[in-house]
Structures are given as structure tokens and as C-alpha cells.
Amino acid sequence: MQKKLIIILSLFLILTFSLTGFALEIPGYEGGIKNEMIYKEVIFITGEPILLTGTIDIRSTSRANSVTERYTYKLENTEKDAKLTRNVTVVKDIVVNKGQQQESLSISGFSETIEVAGVKYVTDIKNTQWSKANIHEKKPGVAYFAGNWDGRKNYTINKTDGNVIVETKGTMVGYDQFWGSTETQTLQHYIQYDRRGQNPLKWQGTATVEAVHNRTKDYAYEANAPSQISFRGGYLLTEQQENVLKYSYDLPRFGDNGGLKAQRNVGGNSFSLDTNPINRRLNIPNMRDISGHWAEKEILLLASLDAVYPNSTYFGPSLPMSRGEFARAVAVVMGVAMPEETPTRQRTIQSQQEVRLFVDVSNQDPNQKYIKAVHDNGIMMGVGQGKFLPNQSLTKAEATTIIVRLLGFENLAPVQRYNTGFKDDASMPQWAKNSIYIAKELSLVKGTNDGFFQPQKPMTKAEVVTLLTNLIHYLQKELRYDYRERIINY
């Protein structure tokens, strides 16, 4: 069952998130979270928060520009004697336009039954309205998305005893990139309970549910215990999902007889569900000239990732890095490196050999495929005239521009003329200024201790490696803080 679910889920991912490469497994749309085994969701329909646990099954079929997803929920809470079954069919229409993807979602099938302590709440497609719209924007290194939805469900109480109307407004925002993805959903429920008959009861309540799905890649250095082993240790790459649910509510208080009491029941809670980490051991570089260097850890990490040449005995941390090497490093760090061409396609490759992307990058160049990858993803453009200048050193201004471009933030800089705050602001090339400002704000780059940026200085390998490690850290942690803590904790 689990395996099947995973297969279906991954199939679903491949089919639906063609634009975003590393999408998350979003369990449905109702503001729940899940790990490999269980799914959790909170309901407020009875007037008290009930945490339900169970399974969700997602099936997806896709046609051109349209995806149909079927969700089946089976949840329960034995302590509260609560059970929920829900079947939802969501139809998603996709329009792709200039690197942006617009999705409009609607439901074509819906049924839900909640039974709590013998009381049955039932709703179906006729009594449920739901509409959602998403927008995705793909930037060279990161895809960003946001969405909104509005819904209304009208449940009957024991068929004839009245009804409960739950109105929900949802917003969703997230990003997706090689080192992590986050999607934060905020749902605001307004519940109107109206029981008629012998014991009439009317109350209103509100609840806010925030569900965050996060996947982060992390790395750790694993040292070996024995001293007589050919390598001292190596890096381990782990990938893990950390899903968080946080909710708060303002509901009535009930007396022992089921009637309303004075004051209200307010509160909240949060919990998380992590997946088991998936591990991958990285290469062990054998370099002799980085021991004790101030950037040793960073160099070792990037060399382990294959982002910088891992197989040579010498690295030359204080030597400048060429543009070709930088293309390789960025492509690997951002996970856009193309897979090795398979030999079966040899013939077509040969016929293409005359066609070069850049006149000065031969197809035998070890960095060629990375240069192609960064070019295809819009990370590095070449210098014009069909040239890439792979053997030219890279200035700090160039590197900064590339980093900010792949994040897609260059338009967030202030308008018109301004000072970036570095002493050599006046000598900064105009084309790099916005990026330098942004990179400084995000703490991706630093000036010298005495306040100069030195935009035209060629960067050494150690400096580039540090810059890229900062970028990795930013993509892992800072971006997540902005999309998770900043939304649900403030």
C-alpha cells in the first residue's frame, strides 16, 4: 500500500509539476500534513478542535494542460470517537505563458462524512463550492508560486437536525529549488453551527490553520573512526521533509448538558511530522593543498559535490577561478547539471558536433555540458558575440550578478540611482549595482573589512567557494525562514 502510494505520488509529481523540477508532495488541499506513514488534519466542526490521523490516497491523471487529482481521506481519532471519510476530485487547468504557469482548480466531485460521538455531519458536491488559482514563476535557479482559494461547505447534522456551514479562505505561497522547497498554506475557517429540533444550538467560531510542507537538503561531515584509512572522512547529503501544522481557534464553551457556556475556548497548538532522511554519500576529494586553509570546509564540500574539480591533487585556493569552472560550480550547486549523454545517442551527437553553443567552448571542453546547462537555464548568458570566454577569470561583480539572477531578485533593488553603501560605490559598473545591493542585503557577499566591494577584482577559488556555500546556506535556511517562520510565527 505504502509503496503503491509512493509510486502514485511520484507519478503525480512527474505529471503535474513539469515546470517546477523538485516539487513537494502536497497532501491534498485541506491544510493537513503527512509523512511516509500518516496524515494529520484538525477539524473544528463540532466546536472543539479534533486532531484526526489516518491515510490519504492521491491519484492523478493528466491530459494536455489539464490534471485530474483524486484524493481519498480515511481519518480518525479514537479518543474523541471521531471518524472522517472524504473523497475529492480536483480538476486543474494549466496555462503556460512566458516562464509563468497559471493554474485554475475546481472540484468535480466531493463527498465528506464526519462522525463524532454518534453525530453525523455530511456534505457532498451539491453543498460544496471550491475554487483555487495558482501562479508559478520560474526563475533561473528557483521557482516561486502563490495561490488563493475560497470554499464553502454545508454539512447536514444527522441529516435533518440542522446544518453547519464552514467557509474557508486559503492562501498559499512557496518556492522550489534544488536545496529545498517550502509551501505554506494558511486557511481561515469561519464556522456557523445551527442545530435545530429539540435541543437547538447556535454558535459561531473561527479557526486558522497553517500547514507548512518543507523539504530541505542538508549536508554533514562524517569522520572515520580509524586513523589508518585512506580517507579521513567525507560528506553525507541528506534529504528530509519537515512538515509543520500550526492552528489556533476561537470557539464556544460547552456545558455538561451540551449547551453554551459563558466565555470562549481559545487556544492553539503546533506540531510537526518529519520523514526519515534519505542519505547519499558524496565523493571523497583528495586534495593536498587545502588542509588548514580558511575555506577548507567549504572547498571540501563543493569538491565532494563535484562542483569543483575533485580529482586533482592540487586545488589552488588562492588562484582565480575561470568562468568555465564557475559555470560548472553553479550548475552543480543549483542542480541543473545535465545528465551524461548516453552512448546510444552517439550518432546524433556527432552530427551536432559542428553546432557549438559558444564559439569558444569546444564540445571536448570538460565544462561544456555545464556551460550549456547554465546557459539553458538562463543563469549565465555568455559575453555576446557568441562567446563565453570560459578561460577568463570571473570578477566579483560578475559572480554577484549571476547569483542574484538565479534567485530572480534583481528587480527587488531600489529604483533609479542609489548608493550601495560600499566605499567604491562610484566605481561599480551599473549593470552589477542592483545585484550587489541585493546580495549585500541577503548577506550573500561582503565587502572588505574597510568597506570596499572591489567589483572588478577577479575572485579566487576560495572566495567563489565561500560565496556558493553562502548561497547554499541561504537556499536551505534563510529562504525557509522567510516562507515558514515569517508567515506562521509573526
Add this chain to the structure above:
Amino acid sequence: MKVKLTQKYSLILVVLLLLQFIPSATYGIEGYTSHPVYEGIDNGRDQLKNFHFNDINNHWGKVPIYEMAGLSLMRGVNPNKFSPNSSLTYLEALTVLVRAIGKETEAQRFGEMQAPPNVRNMLLLTAVHNWGKGYVQVAVDQGILTPQEVDEILNLTPKQKENLENQVQKLLNEFQNNNFTAEELTAIEAQVKEQLENTAVWNRPVPRQQVAAWVARALKLQPIYGDKIVKMYNFSDWKQIDTTKIPLIEAILQRGVMSGITPKSFAPKGNLTRAQMAQLMFNINDELLSARGLTKKIGRVVEIEEVKQQSNNKRVFSIINDDNSQNYLTADLTKGTDFLVQKNGGFSLSTLLNVGDAIHYFINSSGRVIYARVVPSTTTTIEGFIELVDIDNNRLAITDFKDKKHLLQLPSHTQVKVNDKQAALKDLIYGQEVKLTLREGNVTLIEAFLEENPYLHGYIPPGSKVKIGNVLLISANEVELKVGNEREKYRILSNTLVTRNGKRANLFEVKAGDRVILSFDDIYSADVAEIRVEDDERHITAVYRGKLESVSERNKEMIIYSVSTFKEAGWGTHPQQKLKLKVEDNIYFEGKNITLKELADHRGKELYVAVESSFGTERAAKVVVKEGSTLLYESKVTNLQFGNSRMVVENNAVFFNPGTIVVKNNRLVDVLNLSNNQSIYLATDINGGSRNASFISIEYDGLLDDRIDGTRLVVYRGRIEAISDYSLTLGRLAYQMDYLKLQNHKWTELLRPTKFTLTEDTYVYDSEIQKEIEASYFLGSRFINPDMIEDLELRYRIKNKHYVGKSAFIIVKETTHLGQTTSEILGINLTPDHFYYHHLVNTDHSAIAEIQKVDLDKTEMTLTNLRHWNALSNRWEAVRTQETISMEKAVIIVNDKPISREEFYQLKERAKVYIVKTKNVSTQDDAYIVIVEQ
């Protein structure tokens, strides 16, 4: 002046370009660079020896003459003489034209083939004579020279013929004496005749009209007839031109490569000087280049390097061409490979070139550079407004400031800039102001300008610049953050907004240790527009003491056992035997930061761990490895010295360090938040003879007056002397008993009655009958109709002015603004039933605590971490049990706002409270005043 400026500007542009594209070390040598490399010609240095002309120094035709020399189109009459003013001959003209169309080799081969064998090694006919025949032949073949013209030229006058015969005879006579055979003599006669014929016929000066016609044919110009003939008629002597040549000469004139000797006279029969021929060829040169396999390029020398390659010295010129492509020209100084250069009237080799020279240079079909001419750089500009941008056809239409329209075809390499930033043609907008820079007539740069509002320089949407960090210290006008490992200070203004839980909050609700997002409206200013405070998700939920069992570096976790929790000023056992905590950094041993890996070496040792619970997962916010034996104190800080990291607690010097866990108000704070006289709980370890603080818990008792924004709450106990419109006067409690003010947690006596401001929002509560009184009834009790009050008991009391002269607690908020202090009453707790003597022995006392639980049904709250103020020792004394107190009589103020009885549910667990309570007869105390921060 303006032109100069533009030149300067273009120079700057070039420099910028260089910085952008030119590597610091180039290898302008084939195979080392991706750019094309053009070497000089192999015999370049020797070539120059042919052109040491000393007769053209002040000649007007110097430039075209050297151009002809550089391109090997015309030579001198000898290496030192060009004879610019001598008349051009038929043969010379044809030779030049044949060369110009790239047929010289062919002509020479022809001449070679037709050359008669020499007689007895006597060189009668030189190569010049033989080749001359070849040139004529090729000129005919190529349609430059027509057979009719040949006939005309060869058609000598009888006198000429006679002269020629005589000369031949004369020469032959000289050979007669040398024993030649008759056959030999015949051959000699033929050769002599030919030599003389050549000199006489082909070496005669050629008329202008003839050259004009040949040039027209060499250029393959279409003859012009009929009404299209225009220019010709400008000349008064046009009728002298041969009829057949008129259409050709008209074409030449229209092409503009040749003109008359004066505006009125073409002088068709006149002669052409060699210099004029050079000029003529110079004019048409570009059109014939491809015929010779030459390519002309226009560029600029941007760098000159000396490179040594395999023991050969090379000079490498980096050139940026007008189309922004780059290439290299090289000269091999060792081998003599070089190219000719003309510059400012000088003519030599590549040594003439300097950085910055604008050059036209010529590459031959084998990829060699043969010649370069340095040209004065012509840069012009057009300024105006965009009329039309045609992206598909690369066209631009501009209206300049004089309303003149310019239509421009743009080369594909044209650079576009908008407000100094790189842009593309598509970024240009109709009506936009632009400045075009043209070099040699081609648009190389389009600078467009968008209107800029000087007030918007550096504009960002308000609040879009943010800073995230932990509050290290905060005061009314400054906040110091810890961002990463750095400390940054920002200014708080009176209009700085504070937001907490998505709601507006008071500045004093921002505490040291809080994680905040500061936002700014301006990129230069340190003035904070808004402070957003993270909620309690990341507060310190517990402090543990336990032994380390294991550390997982990879999963960033540790397991501890024998865990006890800090609570009620002591250590209680944790229900779990083993506890797994997330842990990443912020781990200390002996005051130094250590890594997770190093922490693993301390297995079995005891740790202090401050734990935050983020999203239900316990995470170690700070870990200290304990070293040595522990001493626990519950006391006050004295003699605090930050400089020496030292304080005195109960007469013991205690040292603190960056590793010390300091917790205040559920937040992890910096040691800088310690201050003298503070009540603290301290765990210190004796190590190396000194006491080192591992864990300090600072009592948070600043709910009333330790506030950063200068406001404070003051609690009074007195008798209401008078209630008037929006004011209340509080006076002495009883005879010989002044009214009281809570100061430093104990009651102090005040002498004079004081007036306080009552407001519509003042919360009034009669705790005797446990009824809320609407502020307006209480305020205007003299004026309102008490019969409107529904509650009988209350109506009675209001009617009888029951409260005047009765005792009450009042809570006043003092705000100082511009030197003026406002004292507004937030809440009044009326206690009319209290007998005066109760207060002779004061049973009211202050307590601080944390809310553990609120029972709304019983109207009571359970308190934990309770401290009572000991007025004798002047410090907080911990109560080691939880205590439940009644809220029936309490007036509750939450974050400076009174809450009604119906709103008690808003009280949150773990909120900090300050309580004034009275011992009740039963075991449970009654709270009268509860001040809450949550």
C-alpha cells in the same frame, strides 16, 4: 567642447568595455585564444624598403600614395621616389587597375609566356616589358581595355612611326658589329622594336577620360545614357570627351570617385598625375577589395603586448572592432613578420601603432594582416526623441531637438543602454529621449533616458527592506540586534510600529532575546518603520540538566538521560528516562563554542540545556557542558562588572562567559541583561578554583515599571476623596494613615491627595459585591439618573454616592510625553467593605508568577514559578509549590488594557503575571490586581 566631452565619454566606454571583456593576460597567439589572430606578412619588414619615398613629404597625396604602397597597388619609380607629379602612363594605369581587380599574377604569367627567348644572354626585354604585354592582355580580357582602344593607342602618327624606325635602326646598328647570325639579328630586331614600341606607345601619358573609362569598367559600372546624364553637362568641355566614353564617365562622376580639374572643366584630354591616380584608387579601393581576397576591418587598438613564443619575440595588438568583436594582430620581430602602417603622414611598420589608435586594416585571403591606416576617430552624436523602434528590421527613427528626422539602420552590434544600464532594442519606448553615438557613421551606442524623479532615487516600497535578528538590548529609542555573529544598532522613533501575533503591540512587549523582523522605509536610514516580534513558538520552554548519552552529528540530535527540569526554583525529575533533542550549534564548554563533534567527546558528562519547542519538536537552543561541582544560589546580583565578566553573589565572586545560559522571561538573553540588585537563580560550577556560572535565570519583575518605552503602571491604595468629571482624587486611607503607592514591590506612604484622570475606558469593579460598573455611571455619578441602573444593589450604591470616602485600589498608567506626565486610571478595584484597621497590619503583598492554568468555571488561576516579595530582605522569595488563587475580586490588566470578566478566557498559559493579593481567611488568596504580559 561638446565633441570633446563625447570623445572623453566614448573613451570611458571603451575602458569600461575593456574591463569587462579583456582578460588581464591575453595570449593573442593562434591556438591560445578564441578570438581570430592575424599575423603580419612574412616579408613585411623587407616590403617597407620599397617605400622610402623622399619626394612626397609635403605632397597633398601622401595618404593615398602610402595607402597604394601599403596595399601594393602602386610602387614608386624607384624605392626612394614616387614622382607624384609625373604624368601617369597608359601602362601604369592599366597595371594599377589589373592589380586592383586581383589579376596581377595572371598578367605576369601571360607576359612570361609571351616573352621571346633571350639572345646570347643579352637582356633586351626586361620583365617590365614582358609583363607590360601581360597587363594589356589581361585588361583586354577583363573588359577594361577594349580592342578598339588598343588600336587607337597603337595607331601612331607617321612622324612617330618614322622616329621609331630611326631609333630601331640606330640600336640595331650597335648590334651589327657583334657577329650575330642573321636569325639572331632578326630576333634582336623584333625585341628592340617591341621595347621601343612599348616605351613609345604604352608609356605615353594617358588622358584623363581614358582612365575614367577604364575605372568605370573595372568597377563594372553601368553606362549611363539619356536624361540620366546630368553631371557631364556641368563641364563646359564635355564635348571634347569621346562619345563612347561619355556614359562611362557620367557613371564615374555620379559615383563621386572622380571630379573635374575645376568645377567647370573636366579636361578629358589632359593628363593625370600619379598622385591623382593614387587618390582615385584610394576612392574606389573598398569596392575592389573582395576581388583581391582582402577584407577591411575597422577597429581600435586596446592593448599592445610583447610576448615571447618559442624564442621568437612577438608583438601582439588587441583590437576591438567596431562591431564589438575582438581580434589580435601580431608581428614577429625575430622573423620579420610585420605589416605596414600609415599614421599621421608617417609610413612604417606596426611599431607606429599605439594603444587607442583607431585603425582601418586589411586582411588578405591567407589570414594575414598586410596594412593598417590610423584614422582620426570620427565620433558624432545625435540627440532627440524616439519616433519609431522597428525591432524586426533593426531600424530606429529619431526626431532631434531641431525637429529634424533621422532614419537609422542599426548594425546588429549596437549597444543599448537605458539610464546607464544595459538594455536591448525592445526596451526603447516611443517618445523617449535618446542620445546616439555614431562612429564612422554607424550607430554604436544608443543611450536612452527615462525620466527620473530625484525624490525617488533609491526608492523602495515602504517596509520592503528588512533585517532579521535577535534582540540583544532594547531601549525606548534604540534596538541592538544580533544578526549572525554581528551586532547592529537601529533607531526606534515614536512612530515605529510594533506588531506581535499579527496585532499592534506596545514597545515594551519587545523583550531582549526576542527574534524580530525590523523593516525600513528607506535604504539609507537606520530608523525602524516596524518591529515584528516572533510569537512564543521559539520561547524557552524548559531548562534541563541531564547527562549526555550520545550525539548524532548527521541528524543533529542528542540523547540525554537522568534529566531534571528547572521549575519552582529547583530541579524536578523529568518524566522521560531518555530524551532526544534536536541540537545544532550554540554549544559551550568552558566558555568556548564547540561543535557537535566535540560535544560527542563529553559523553557521560552533565549538561545544562535551554530548550525551545518549535512546532512541537524540542530543540536545544543552548547547551553548556558542566565541568566541576555545582553550587546553586537563589539570590541577588551585586558588584556586577562586565569588563571582568564577574559579579558577586552572596559574597562569592562568580564569573560568567559567553557560554553562560541566561534566561529571562522565557527568552534566552545575553549576559548584558544582568544588572545589580537583580534577583536571580544561579547554577555555578567550581572549576580551577573559580566559580563559573553555567545557568542564570533572571526573575522578570519588570511588568510594572521596568519598561523601555518610559511608561509605567503604578498601583495605589487609598480612599476616594472625590469623583468629578473625568477625575478622581485619592487621599489618605484613614486618620493618621496616608494613602499608599506600590513602589519597588512594597507599599510606601504618600502625603498629599492626588488627582488622577478617569476615562470612559476605565474599568471599574466593585469587588465587594463583585459587580462591574459602567465607567459612565461611575464618572458622572452626580449627574446621571441612577434609576437607569438595572442592578438594584448597584443602583443603591450609586444613588447614595457610596464610593466616595471608601477605599479602593487603582491602577494608573503614567506616560511622559514632552515632559508632561499623564496619569490615566486603567482600572479601579473598589473595596468599600474593608475596615480601616485591616490596613494597619498590611496583608496585601506582591507576587510574580507564571500562569499555569485558568479555570473559567471556578474563576481561579493556578500559578507556577511563584515568588513572593520579601519586604525585609528586599527580594523575591520562591514558593516551591503551585498556588491557586481566586480571580473573583480581581481587576485584570492584560498588556495595559483592562479586560472584563467576560474576557478572562483571553488569559494565556505561560503568561507572566504581577499580582497584588490579600490573604483570605480561607487558604486561598484573593487577587485584587493582576497585571499580565502575554
